[in-house]
Amino acid sequence: MDFTYSEEQRMLADSLRRFVDTEYTFTQRRNSTRGGGSFDRKIWSALAEMGVLGLTVPPEFGGFGHGAASQLVVQRELGRGLVAEPVIPSAVMATAVLAAYGSTAQQQAWLPALAAGERVLVLAYLEPVTRYRPEAARASAERRDDGYVLNGIKSLAWHGAAADALLVSARIAGSNDLALFLVPRGAPGLTVAAYPTMDGLHAADLKLSNVLVGADAVIGQPADGLAALEHGIDHGIAALCAEAAGAMDKLIAITGEYLRNRHQFGKPLASFQALQHRMADMLVQSELALSMAYVAAQALTEPDLAARRRMLSGAKVVVARAGRFIGQQAVQLHGGMGMTDELEVGDYFKRLAMVDVLLGDSDYHLARYCVAMAA
CATH class of the missing domain: 1.20.140.10 (Butyryl-CoA Dehydrogenase, subunit A, domain 3)
Incomplete structure (x- = not known):
């Protein structure tokens, strides 16, 4: 992999550095992170306009289709400015999951909106007793007619309160399959408790009590979770x-x-x-x-x-x-x-x-x- 900056990557890095220096100053960052909101929608829209949110989204879904080398360029510049918006949990992690494992319908519904900054999607996989191990999830998914009923607790969902939907891991009852479900933020039975972390970012704990989702909420096949x-x-x-x-x-x-x-x-x-x-x-x-x-x-x-x-x-x-x-x-x-x-x-x-x-x-x-x- 060639990590020498291309002309396009250099221009992107320069644009991001100017943006951080002028629009994301120390005072502005403090006001944003301490104002009670989980992120600044104005900054989020600006990042979308510069192509940051759609950087790795395939071109057929409104993105630029860049790879890991360009992502490194972008994240390095965002790190210089301590940008607190949910770029990694949504524009990197959730986007990577959908692009690789999502169904065509899920990709069409979410990837263009993620690239445009219209929606935020984050992972919720940690639990109080799993100690970072994604395979140890205890949340359950019970088959019900043409869908699933989810129950369990998730902790430390990175920017969970800012998400329009969450990718929740749960073990399907009666099997060893760990599935990943797309759960809307306002789903009945889903409780979200948000809190700030010491570095100015935000996280959330989730409680799922008989949350009903359709079969189309499963990312890929149930065994792909x-x-x-x-x-x-x-x-x-x-x-x-x-x-x-x-x-x-x-x-x-x-x-x-x-x-x-x-x-x-x-x-x-x-x-x-x-x-x-x-x-x-x-x-x-x-x-x-x-x-x-x-x-x-x-x-x-x-x-x-x-x-x-x-x-x-x-x-x-x-x-x-x-x-x-x-x-x-x-x-x-x-x-x-x-x-x-x-x-x-x-x-x-x-x-x-x-x-x-x-x-x-x-x-x-x-x-x-x-x-x-x-x-």
């Missing part, structure tokens, strides 16, 4: 790694500017060798994280399941560790100011800290890596 779910999660991991790499780039730039402007003993802090060494260590970790983001993106085209899991889990662990290191160093290099809420360095630190727990923490991915190595 786990494969479809893992397909979406894999794309989410690759996008999250790229987003984190962009956030690290920006945080290093913020810290370098602070050290150049802050003076001590008549000299800028950037002139002290000990601090230069710490900045160099941050840069090394940032480059390592970007390299692993490339590995994660390339994994999406890897046909061997064990190799794909090794690449994605390895990348996720390395990027999470690099993000935590850079975030901690940035806060320390800002001194006492780094602990205050007035500086955006804290926002980047929180987002990078959350990279570890999103889509599987390091313990989960290390175990997954070991299993894949033995396969």
